[in-house]
Amino acid sequence: MVKLYKLDGSPPARACMIACELFNVPVELIDVNLMAGEHLTPEFLKKNLLHTVPTLEDGSLVIHDSHAALMYLADVYGKQESFYPKETKQRAHVNQKLFFNSTILFPRMRNTTYPIFMEGMTEIPQKNLDAIEEAYGFVEEFLSRTKYLAGDNITIADIAAYPTVTSLLIFLELNAQKYPKTQAWLKDLEKLPYVQKGNAKGLEDLSNFIKSKLG
Template identity: 70%
Template structure:
């Protein structure tokens, strides 16, 4: 009897479980719970140094890739040649789709599930788009044949179905857009091996996935928005398990009834954490620092030090950001060009900021705080409207360079700032 080390929620493991059922393999199913680290024990690592599941053990033979396992089981136990053809040309087509699952379909599932499960990191819009792209590839294959590798079911269908049926948990299949996938799903779901070996494990995966997703906060944002970018930087810095939800105010997404229930002011960003909704970037930064911050220096518990940070947060809220918004809002919404007076107001704000930075390395002292994150998001964008005179404001320039070096700023501020610049320059040129 062979041994199959598996986890029911794992699509690759379920593919092998389905194959064992289909081929009537005399297999002992051994649960290996990666969530509690059973795949990292010395004994398991001897079997599979890459510490993945499934693993098939057949005497002294150990195979630790689901696709290789499927091929082996088909060759040894398969009675129907059609499931893994002996004809080399037909077999090549099956192998091709096995590698499609290995290199395209499954990685787009794992790119979401692994960070979510192990790090609490929520999926990005880009990752969801990658799944939709994979659906497109699969739809095209199924538009040519009834099954993935031809007009007869093969082990490639078993591998891809285990993955694809699970991808639908992350990104619901648009049945109008992908009717061939929907028909194939229904055909595969009717098979007894799928009902016995895939359905329950898929539901287990869904339960874990939905539970983890429900624990994450949502941040409604627009990359070009400085307040949104401040919160995005904080999420990155504090390792907040946050789902980033784009809300395009230029197309009116902030004025929908659903969004107005969250924020009657129809501004972004908005943070949603269960039944708590916060709709001011500064309040969001404070909350994230209190809940997720591990470094006390970023938002000190000492009340005197915290007061200095709060003071600079309100400086950003009442002086820095309004002088940016007084130009961007009329320009973006009404097409009104800035006046000289508005540019002078920005220069005056630079003067205030330079004075603060002449007293300390950072805004509220000699350690970076959330006040620096808020003000940097604004100030780096103000430079798009009125270029900073580095000779007149050397402290701001030095502070800008220091903040720009931070990984959270490089990942969450730089691109959005360029997006704001592109939009501003385009509107000003008209």
């Protein structure tokens, strides 16, 4: 059985939880309490020296990057190739959007959450909000070209990005008139049962925690 070490509030962990639900992965979900330092224990560091969540363990294989985990889960457990196409050019489109989430979307969220969590920041700098706004613009442009991020059907790129974007909304509300394609994409994914199950609770947990810290 696959083991997924996770924290519900983590967008990358939620992406993996969504994928496990979508692909019917036989998985044991294991909570890691970061505040209690459970990610720094010798046992956890042996699995993942980066001490991050999510961490996916499948037998002797341990994956400590959510995007690599999504690729693996889709290849091994996915029954529909459309979520991660094997055709080279189609897969390149998906990979490109996975890296977009990894290098643009998620860092802009982490650059805001980390100072709140670790440095006691109580007010979000305007530069952070401007960076999030710019990210919304990128997403809107992608969705103006195709219905979903990497094409006209849902892929693991959408599964990776959705928890990140919904988390960014905690800090900066989306202007639906300015970003109608993004709004439609969010609403479309939100109604999917496997997305709801993997994302809703963790998003609420993160939102409540952030709002308590920002007052």
